[in-house]
Amino acid sequence: MEQKHLTPAAVRIIQAFLVDPTHRFYATELMETARIGSGSLYPALARMEKAGWVVSQSEDIDPREKGRPARHYYSMTGEGVREAHIALVNLSESVLPPASSPGWLLGPAPRGVSTT
Structure with a gap:
């Protein structure tokens, strides 16, 4: 499954599954656990099933x-x-600012923390 298919709904579904990867969910239970609707659930599950996940x-x-x-x-x-697991790690890394980003992009330093 490609990263572009990791919609917020797909991420929530994956997170629900990864709490206990041996658990079998029925659709309503998965919607409640992932806090998503059926319009997001079924397309994401179809993509995950097609990918073999x-x-x-x-x-x-x-x-x-x-x-x-x-x-x-x-x-x-x-x-x-x-x-x-790999997809979630890659997604997390893709939204991190580059290590070479100036500190001002990350916001002001907390009180008492020196930036020099």
């Missing part, structure tokens, strides 16, 4: 017996966990 599986139940539709569960693959 996530696999999905439908729950095998009788909906009449359970009184609800079957859930669709999502879990991260081992490759997904590794690649997601």
Whole structure:
């Protein structure tokens, strides 16, 4: 999955998965955990599934017996966990100011901290 596909929603989904990479989420649970809506969830999951980061599986139940539709569960693959960690590190590094940036770009020094 390319960094350009790491939308804020995708980052939140990845963070939710990485808390416990063995946990299987159903869509509503993942939306609540990641604090995103279905319009952001499903496209991001589709990209992650296409990239091999996530696999999905439908729950095998009788909906009449359970009184609800079957859930669709999502879990991260081992490759997904590794690649997601790398992608988050790369994303973090891409938003850091360059080491050669003048200090004034970072704002004033806190009180009592000498910049000389």
